[in-house]
Amino acid sequence: MTGRQAEEPSEAGWDVVTDLVVVGSGGGSLCAALAAHEGGMQALVIEKTDTVGGSTAMSGGVLWLPDNPVSRRAGVQDSPEDARRYFASAVGDVGPSTSPARVEAFLNTVEPMTEFLTQHGVPFKHCEGYSDYYDERPGGKARSRSLETELFDMNRLGPWREKFRARQDMPPIPLYTGEVSPLSLAPRSLRAAKTVAKVGARIVAAKAKGQDLRGTGAALQGWMLLAALRAEIPVWTSTPVVDLVVEDGKVTGIEAERDGRRIRVRARAGVLLNSGGFAHNAAMREKYGPSPSSTAWTSSNEGDTGEVIEAAMRHGAAVDLMEEAWWLPSSILPDGTPQFAVYERSKPHSFMVDTSGQRYVNEAASYMEVGQAMYARHSEGGGAVPSWFILDSRHRGNYLWGMSPGGVTPRQWLTSGYMKKAHTIEALAEQCGIDPAGLRATTDRYNASAAHGKDPDFHKGERAYDRYYGDPRVGPNPCVAPVDKAPFYAVALYPGDVGTAGGLLTDEHARVMREDGEPIPGLYATGNCTASVMGRTYPGAGASIAASFVFGWLATHHMLKNTARSTSVA
Known part of the structure; x- marks a missing residue:
């Protein structure tokens, strides 16, 4: 099945009607939208800023995925048992966000999600060099559990290239992560000299072909956005969400500002929040975070301002780990x-x-x-x-x-x-x-x-x-x-x-929870607006991005399971 490609005519009281509304355009958002499309649901991605990609596009572009199929094919020795042991030893139990059910959901989703994205044109490769960050602990690995993608030619995005988020504080050098360490020794080592020569030759070759190659987060999100565009998933930029629409205790859509007017978008299957944290919100940092603190110290994207978290809290959402950040x-x-x-x-x-x-x-x-x-x-x-x-x-x-x-x-x-x-x-x-x-x-x-x-x-x-x-x-x-x-x-x-690490409390299906431990019907969340399954620990390179992808995937599949009869089409 394939998803519907455009918003359906509005119903009474709604300007737009769709199946899944995704708030934010980070990696987990595009993963969720692609999964919805594959399952026969229509997805609409709404981005507050004028660029697509979120903090993922500004990141190292790595996903920490224990026992993943790409790394196994590269000869990495791992197992679900070792992954569980490592979670227990490095992350531990810091509350509901790291519950056994959520950890199991994360680990069990690694294989199908990775294979799904590979089939949809995301060329993952094993990320050489990085170890687990606590490799000495039980279940830890000295060889990487992380994935990155092949380099991406930004020209493949066509007109969307101008709407793609990119780092402004670093030059756009087409690097793989394993090349960063030797370059940090430049120009004082033979390995560094060889790496400089290799990367330089890559740049020259790309220029001769008319390519604009990028690595890291730009590459990951470039491939993800390309897959979404090929699936004709609509992505709206410059559309901040103002509030959630709640009817009889269920979230049925969102209110947003678009083209200078307030609109209401109905989400028949659910709303998925992946709006980032509150790294650029000084008042929230002062209220929840450690002191001293300053928005001037953060390297997260400027859209990380927390108003979507606050909107969910107004409607009864529980939060946790609000004092933590990456x-x-x-x-x-x-x-x-x-x-x-x-x-x-x-x-x-x-x-x-x-x-x-x-x-x-x-x-x-x-x-x-x-x-x-x-x-x-x-x-x-x-x-x-x-x-x-x-x-x-x-x-x-x-x-x-x-x-x-x-x-x-x-x-x-x-x-x-x-x-x-x-x-x-x-x-x-x-x-x-x-x-x-x-x-x-x-x-x-x-x-x-x-x-x-x-x-x-x-x-x-x-x-x-x-x-x-x-x-x-x-x-x-x-x-x-x-x-x-x-x-x-x-x-x-x-x-x-690079972003806050606490927020909305979600269960193993990515459903947003109330203070009483019950889910808010119709509301899901992933990424930096949530209390992370990684708890207070960063267990390996790309842990936060991996969690965003995985719980975006899980949210969509929970919606598909519970709304398939009413929203799927042949």
């Missing part, structure tokens, strides 16, 4: 742009401290773990927001910081105070407002063990994830070496994020 330690560039620090934190000749000059975390741990540690330390009075990332001249001379190669430090970084520089540890501490004696003691303690590649305090470099972005030329630990060669540098790191 934390990502970030510096704030001189122009005010947040720049997240990922590969930088795993390189040797560096460590991070609070204002007392003390270390408090494994700096090379996953971004969410480090962000949580920053707030935990700060709440204890440690002065960790911001924290200070300390590096010596070997780190600055050999490794990328952001997009600046080793040995190339923009003058504005120093003149603006974004990057501090001094010839002694004590002088650097004075510039940063760090206790000089504390920083000197930490440096001496760190260096004594780092000379032997050890970090007995926080075990940096002992996980496969830590080592992925380390420097393999440094032994015996690619993440640990002394910080002892002047001049020394420091950059303030804040608990930035």
